[in-house]
Amino acid sequence: MxxxxxxxxxxxxxVGAFLQRSSVPIxxxxxxxVCIPMAGLSxxxxxxxxxxxxxxxxxxxxxxxxxxxxxxxxxxxxxxGAMAGEIGLILVSDWQIVGIPxxxxxxxxxxxxxxLLGLFCGKILNMAKGREMITSYIISYFINGVYQLVVLYLMxxxxxxxxxxxxxxxxxxxxxxxxxxxxxxKLDNLIPLTIGGVKIPVMTFIIIGILCLVIIWFxxxxxxxxxxxxxxxxxxxxxAGINVERTRILSIIISTVLAGIGMIIYLQNMxxxxxxxxxxxxxxxxxxxxxxxxxxVDKASIxxxxxxxxxxxxxxxxxxxxxxxxxxxxxxxxxxxVFVSYAVITVALVMYETNKRKAKSMESEQLKQEQLEEENx
Amino acid sequence: xxxxxTLLIRIISIAVLIAIAAAMFVIGRGHTVYFDNKDLExxxxxxxxxxxxxxxxxxxxxxxxxxxxxxxVSTMGQDFSMVLHITPEKDAKKVGSAVALxxxxxxxxxxxxxxxxxxxxxxxxxxEEFIPAPVVxxxxxxxxxxxxxxMPMGDE
Amino acid sequence: MNxxxxxxxxxxxxxxxxxxxxxxxxxxxxxxxxxxILAPFVGADLPTQVSNIIARFxxxxxxxxxxxxxxHSGCGLNFGLPLGIISGLLGATMSIEFGFTGPLSxxxxxxxxxxxxLVLGTVYGWLLNKIKGGxxxxxxxxxxxxxxxxxxxxxxxPYKSPNMVWGLSGKGLRTTISLEGYYxxxxxxxxxxxxxxxxxxVGTLLFFTVLAxxxxxxxxxxxxxxxxxxxxxxxxxxxxxxxxxxxxxxxxVMSTWLAAVGILVYEQGFGFVQLYMAPxxxxxxxxxxxxxxxxxxxxxxxxxxxxxxxxxxxxxxMTPTVMNNMxxxxxxxxxxxxxxxxxxxxxxxxxxxxxx
Numbered sequence: 075m076x077x078x079x080x081x082x083x084x085x086x087x088x089v090g091a092f093l094q095r096s097s098v099p100i101x102x103x104x105x106x107x108v109c110i111p112m113a114g115l116s117x118x119x120x121x122x123x124x125x126x127x128x129x130x131x132x133x134x135x136x137x138x139x140x141x142x143x144x145x146x147x148x149x150x151x152x153x154x155g156a157m158a159g160e161i162g163l164i165l166v167s168d169w170q171i172v173g174i175p176x177x178x179x180x181x182x183x184x185x186x187x188x189x190l191l192g193l194f195c196g197k198i199l200n201m202a203k204g205r206e207m208i209t210s211y212i213i214s215y216f217i218n219g220v221y222q223l224v225v226l227y228l229m230x231x232x233x234x235x236x237x238x239x240x241x242x243x244x245x246x247x248x249x250x251x252x253x254x255x256x257x258x259x260k261l262d263n264l265i266p267l268t269i270g271g272v273k274i275p276v277m278t279f280i281i282i283g284i285l286c287l288v289i290i291w292f293x294x295x296x297x298x299x300x301x302x303x304x305x306x307x308x309x310x311x312x313x314a315g316i317n318v319e320r321t322r323i324l325s326i327i328i329s330t331v332l333a334g335i336g337m338i339i340y341l342q343n344m345x346x347x348x349x350x351x352x353x354x355x356x357x358x359x360x361x362x363x364x365x366x367x368x369x370x371v372d373k374a375s376i377x378x379x380x381x382x383x384x385x386x387x388x389x390x391x392x393x394x395x396x397x398x399x400x401x402x403x404x405x406x407x408x409x410x411x412v413f414v415s416y417a418v419i420t421v422a423l424v425m426y427e428t429n430k431r432k433a434k435s436m437e438s439e440q441l442k443q444e445q446l447e448e449e450n451x
Numbered sequence: 452x453x454x455x456x457t458l459l460i461r462i463i464s465i466a467v468l469i470a471i472a473a474a475m476f477v478i479g480r481g482h483t484v485y486f487d488n489k490d491l492e493x494x495x496x497x498x499x500x501x502x503x504x505x506x507x508x509x510x511x512x513x514x515x516x517x518x519x520x521x522x523x524v525s526t527m528g529q530d531f532s533m534v535l536h537i538t539p540e541k542d543a544k545k546v547g548s549a550v551a552l553x554x555x556x557x558x559x560x561x562x563x564x565x566x567x568x569x570x571x572x573x574x575x576x577x578x579e580e581f582i583p584a585p586v587v588x589x590x591x592x593x594x595x596x597x598x599x600x601x602m603p604m605g606d607e
Numbered sequence: 608m609n610x611x612x613x614x615x616x617x618x619x620x621x622x623x624x625x626x627x628x629x630x631x632x633x634x635x636x637x638x639x640x641x642x643x644i645l646a647p648f649v650g651a652d653l654p655t656q657v658s659n660i661i662a663r664f665x666x667x668x669x670x671x672x673x674x675x676x677x678x679h680s681g682c683g684l685n686f687g688l689p690l691g692i693i694s695g696l697l698g699a700t701m702s703i704e705f706g707f708t709g710p711l712s713x714x715x716x717x718x719x720x721x722x723x724x725l726v727l728g729t730v731y732g733w734l735l736n737k738i739k740g741g742x743x744x745x746x747x748x749x750x751x752x753x754x755x756x757x758x759x760x761x762x763x764x765p766y767k768s769p770n771m772v773w774g775l776s777g778k779g780l781r782t783t784i785s786l787e788g789y790y791x792x793x794x795x796x797x798x799x800x801x802x803x804x805x806x807x808x809v810g811t812l813l814f815f816t817v818l819a820x821x822x823x824x825x826x827x828x829x830x831x832x833x834x835x836x837x838x839x840x841x842x843x844x845x846x847x848x849x850x851x852x853x854x855x856x857x858x859x860v861m862s863t864w865l866a867a868v869g870i871l872v873y874e875q876g877f878g879f880v881q882l883y884m885a886p887x888x889x890x891x892x893x894x895x896x897x898x899x900x901x902x903x904x905x906x907x908x909x910x911x912x913x914x915x916x917x918x919x920x921x922x923x924x925m926t927p928t929v930m931n932n933m934x935x936x937x938x939x940x941x942x943x944x945x946x947x948x949x950x951x952x953x954x955x956x957x958x959x960x961x962x963x
Binding site: 198201202204205207208209211212213215216218219220222223226227401403405406409410412413416417419420423424426427428430431 | 686734737738739740741743744745747748749751752755756758759762763779891936938940941944945948949951952955956
């Protein structure tokens, strides 16, 4: 009797869960479907934009997957990697290393910085188990302060910066924007390809593809399996002889390093660095995009990344235009897309927490039932 | 035993990374090359500018210089080669000439005086460092230090 | 031998101090004292500096006080402070819109803000009850979402007062609205004391004291102790027959209302209403202030609020002057960011039994 109802509820739960999981993407498809005709943008323009943004953002968003696998939630600390990438790029542009070699060098510089920052972040998150997200979020602010200390006061005074084009006139500190003109879209245009008026950044896509393969491979390695075990249940993993703390730290380090590389790819497409603000927004946009793609705090796949980029950025492009068309004020559209980004994250977090509580109460219910059955025997 | 092996692998990978970085320093060094098609007089020798020179770098026309003009191109690495199409007089026939030279590593901007270069002068004659004119600007550019998103847009 | 023993004794005394007072707080206090001692030497006028600190304390005190109820009921640090601030802003703008001026506009602003705070606080509290354990992260994003939603609203809502809307288009509120002629410094000017360069806004301090005493008294009522019980041990509280969800909801509503009043008091001192993105990051300074005052994620007293606000505002006001005069390098912003966020990190990483 009880078994039958059990399977039934599970089936019901499956359909419900699927709907719940895809509710955000469905909502976004609806928003886009309403906004696109109103925005009045040509399809070729839209496709071009989406392809560009895919190349620009996908690598960064992929860097979020591994901490989710390790049960550490959305890594708001990916900003740390972004800062490391920016420091690499600032140095490289002062040394006048240009083009692809400049990018490679910036990446090599960013890696040790990312590793150190990731180590720091991982250690702190281990001290704040159960509230990783808010902690990683505050870490990103904290390190932002350190970053400003380095870039605004130490660069030019202690770290040598030669060129006045990136240095502030007062003699130390970096300007608000650093131009990457000689690096701009060098990676995207390495293998030029245009299909039907749509410019495709082939090399960037190849790199993103390689990263996807690496992530798939990584899941099957010993370390990847450990991470999943830790993500499922820390205590069980510890009993199984996994070094939980080390595994968690490693997942954050990997994520930070990838974010650093991703940021360099992102900025080569943009063509300049907004020294003090490029990184501050990147975490939020990447997380929002991932969530829009149907990911949740404890589950995210590569598919979510790509779906998320398409839907989120489609909304991003059309919302201001649509807002202007409806209300005659373009600012409303601007605010609308900001609101949607935050609202998506909020909804995803609320859903995650309620599900967690439901699962917990179901578990305890089950325990009670089992106990009852035991007693009845 | 195992730790020794991982240590070795780590050292090797770090060494490889450093080697790549060093290589990038060499091949990735960017220069801005300026071409002057101007008369130049050094120690009594006069290099006269032809009527027009067209500069090709990587089969791409980067500058068409009448006498007295200056053109520029951004390059990467120290090996620099270009093809010059020289028109000595108005309506005269074009003469092609391929030039390859090594750029000094430590200079960001380099001025090449083409008439001197074609006239067979030494490097110290045709090559000169380009020093950008100091830009006059407000002494203190306002830097906004903040831990806040100003207007969280940014993705344009 | 003897010396050694004394040394040991001293060390343990020092250790005890560190333990009870908290190392970061000790460092920050020492830093502030150092700044105060240095100030006259670098040519800053001490009474002016002290007045600045007192003034800023009076502006921010209630916003920090708004943390207390939620911490007590175990909802953690109120990163959702912007929600309450928005209620306050609605009160402020409507009070001006309806044509109230002078001190009356301040009273009306509080009265109008109250129902908003109660409604928003109830919804917010209801939400936080559904997601026990993940309050802080969600609170942060509830704050962000509501601020960005209100950004649209400030443009759309039919405000008409020429003192508030953009002059050109005649619609949509300005980003900053001057309170000249409304409630600018209404509290500060009440019983204000001026001796030379020393300037004490007694009225604002009194207002803060009244509210702080109110909260203190409330926490000692039956409901207040029940709320504390919910925060320190929810299982026990439930067993004792306390309605946990109701207590938490009450605390959230209180926090939200205090935030609404807090922003109005801030505005009367500052002289301007700041709309749009301004409330975005008002939570972080308040959170770090109470933590600097010695509060933890699940324990906070009125004393923490007072000490923390003085220390935090002291550092914020003193560092720029002293630093600028000493080394001609204004690193105060960077120091503020590092200190305040470092403090929050420190609090988050400390083991607390209340964390579920």
